[in-house]
Amino acid sequence: MYIILAWRNIWRNPRRTIVILMAVIIGVWSMIFLGALMRGMETQMVKNSISTLTGSIQIHNQNYRNDPVVENSMDNIDKLDKALSKTQDPGTLWAKRVRVNAIASNARHATGVTLVGIEPEKEVKISFIGNTMISGRFLLPGDKNKIIVGKAFLKKFNTKIGNKLILMSQDTQKEIASKAFRIVGIFSAESEAVEKQFVFVPISQAAKMLKMGDSISEISIILPRLDITGKKETQAAKKLITAIGDDTFVVETWQQLLPMIKAYLEMSEFFLYIWYFVVFVAMGFGIVNTTLMAIFERMREFGLMKALGMRPFQIIKGVVTETFFLLVLGILTGIILGFLSVVAIAKNGIDLSALAAGTQMWGIPRILYPEIWARDVVVAGLVVLLLGILVSLYPAFKAAGVTPTTAMRKN
Amino acid sequence: MAIVETKNIKKTYKQGKVIVEALCGIDLIVDKAAFVALAGPSGSGKTTMLNIIGGLDLPDSGSVIVDNNCFADMNQADLASLRLHKIGFVFQAFNLIPVLSAIENVEYVMLLQGVPKIERCDRAKGILDDVGLKGKYDRRPAELSGGQQQRVAVARAIVSNPAIVLADEPTANLDSKTGEDLVLMMKKMNTEKKVTFIFSTHDKMVMDYATRLVTIKDGLIVNDEIKA
Numbered sequence A: 001m002y003i004i005l006a007w008r009n010i011w012r013n014p015r016r017t018i019v020i021l022m023a024v025i026i027g028v029w030s031m032i033f034l035g036a037l038m039r040g041m042e043t044q045m046v047k048n049s050i051s052t053l054t055g056s057i058q059i060h061n062q063n064y065r066n067d068p069v070v071e072n073s074m075d076n077i078d079k080l081d082k083a084l085s086k087t088q089d090p091g092t093l094w095a096k097r098v099r100v101n102a103i104a105s106n107a108r109h110a111t112g113v114t115l116v117g118i119e120p121e122k123e124v125k126i127s128f129i130g131n132t133m134i135s136g137r138f139l140l141p142g143d144k145n146k147i148i149v150g151k152a153f154l155k156k157f158n159t160k161i162g163n164k165l166i167l168m169s170q171d172t173q174k175e176i177a178s179k180a181f182r183i184v185g186i187f188s189a190e191s192e193a194v195e196k197q198f199v200f201v202p203i204s205q206a207a208k209m210l211k212m213g214d215s216i217s218e219i220s221i222i223l224p225r226l227d228i229t230g231k232k233e234t235q236a237a238k239k240l241i242t243a244i245g246d247d248t249f250v251v252e253t254w255q256q257l258l259p260m261i262k263a264y265l266e267m268s269e270f271f272l273y274i275w276y277f278v279v280f281v282a283m284g285f286g287i288v289n290t291t292l293m294a295i296f297e298r299m300r301e302f303g304l305m306k307a308l309g310m311r312p313f314q315i316i317k318g319v320v321t322e323t324f325f326l327l328v329l330g331i332l333t334g335i336i337l338g339f340l341s342v343v344a345i346a347k348n349g350i351d352l353s354a355l356a357a358g359t360q361m362w363g364i365p366r367i368l369y370p371e372i373w374a375r376d377v378v379v380a381g382l383v384v385l386l387l388g389i390l391v392s393l394y395p396a397f398k399a400a401g402v403t404p405t406t407a408m409r410k411n
Numbered sequence B: 001m002a003i004v005e006t007k008n009i010k011k012t013y014k015q016g017k018v019i020v021e022a023l024c025g026i027d028l029i030v031d032k033a034a035f036v037a038l039a040g041p042s043g044s045g046k047t048t049m050l051n052i053i054g055g056l057d058l059p060d061s062g063s064v065i066v067d068n069n070c071f072a073d074m075n076q077a078d079l080a081s082l083r084l085h086k087i088g089f090v091f092q093a094f095n096l097i098p099v100l101s102a103i104e105n106v107e108y109v110m111l112l113q114g115v116p117k118i119e120r121c122d123r124a125k126g127i128l129d130d131v132g133l134k135g136k137y138d139r140r141p142a143e144l145s146g147g148q149q150q151r152v153a154v155a156r157a158i159v160s161n162p163a164i165v166l167a168d169e170p171t172a173n174l175d176s177k178t179g180e181d182l183v184l185m186m187k188k189m190n191t192e193k194k195v196t197f198i199f200s201t202h203d204k205m206v207m208d209y210a211t212r213l214v215t216i217k218d219g220l221i222v223n224d225e226i227k228a
């Protein structure tokens, strides 16, 4: 009966009820929708960064990150391979790399690049390279003197497939080593910066040029699933550190390798919650105002109820029940609309390429695919429900505080 | 046996700077099963008196005892509980909750009183039949005439056998024929169910049905006449 009463009271003034409902629906919808855009952005940023040679976890020589030269490379690779096989879940993939700063030049141009020696058959499974070839072919393990470069690099050097490129760097003996490579393929990347920065050769070729023997610069590891909170990666890294048991190697997760991204993720979560709060404040004022209006119109009725012996808390309960219904109805509709609108655009994504030019360094994707997180939906729903009930207490207390004789005299 | 007993009730209101003496020392004893009319000119203090007996308003001085409950010893919660269980109210207008049907209005008080669900429905139907609203259970107040609305209010007031029913000008908004029917119905409940009624009225015809007529003027009882 309390429920019937609350339900009918809600619909006494349908227009007003619909106004509150719309406020709640739009508020919740915007929370869900914007949250989904942000989460999509975050996930893609992390995915892009990870696949741009970072990986979930990397192993380096302890000095490599401060001074990425060939001397600071790792030997004893079998030991790392064993530790990896022993500790990691099936589905985890890894590949070795040689990575060094070099100068690329041809007859007309010269520029600094990062020369990356890769295991082509493994690399293709863990990073973008190999999956984004736009012309020519990818590297083969046995390729001699072959190189692949990015689309933007090719344009800058005004060269083409089949042409030569000279790579020059310092080898392990601190001598200048140089070697000519022939361009066999062109890759594209999410950002032009990446396309200009990296050139790839088979790892054996890089090692030979730099007189590295069997040593390598890094191992990049990809876990079967990305955990955007970084917890899984941290656990896996811990196991690996114990298994290796040698602190001349450092094991780092993407969160440690990409501190900017980590900071960005934390900040964007914070902004999301600020957004929730702002939406709620606007909505809260609407709820309080409209509810107060409804309460004042019904003062005589509350007076009657109190005269009949109803206690103040029962009146509060009645008013709060009405708000509760409205909120639940609005929240559910808002969530459903949020889901629908996200589903509608999730298929094709939102094209951000117009924006992307200025924001590439952040790893912001060209096409944004929104993503709904259960946690965000729950938080948005609860924020609106709990705060909504909280603010409706004010009109509820007004109603409960009515003096029957005063309220009933006004006729 | 006395069901209501007031001693030396005084009540003043402040209206801006003016102090209005609404009641200036009222002693009233009402016996069980009485059918008492309060009469008197406008502003004489009838409503104030009924509100004080009903625990809706507190006197400045004097004592009120209803069904052996002395108001002086009671707080707001006790008074609310007393109203809920022992006192029925019928007001001049706006007696009913507009979103509830006739039967729901009657059931609602029983719900607050803690009457079990099945019993509520039976009793509500029974009492609505008694007040002459058979078959109109599911009408909303807006779909009932003024007289029918007042009947629902009376039904709600008496459904749980209260010690007294206080009715402030229950017929004032009705035409004289409907008003008379309502008083007749109240009188019937009074004789059949031994419900004690105290009601205020301006209407001579209504006063004629009373077993006792108390006339108030300027906050004092000027005449107290047992009839019938």
Ligand SMILES: Nc1ncnc2c1ncn2[C@@H]1O[C@H](COP(=O)(O)OP(=O)(O)OP(=O)(O)O)[C@@H](O)[C@H]1O
Pocket: B013, B014, B015, B020, B021, B022, B040, B041, B042, B043, B044, B045, B046, B047, B048, B049
């Ligand atoms: N809440 C109040 N504030 C100020 N004055 C009040 C209040 N309630 C009643 N009064 C005054 O007290 C006096 C008695 O009022 P009351 O309503 O009891 O009279 P009444 O006999 O019921 O009159 P009526 O026949 O017009 O209903 C009046 O002068 C009235 O103006």
Ligand SMILES: [Mg+2]
Pocket: B046, B047, B048, B168
């Ligand atoms: Mg009056």
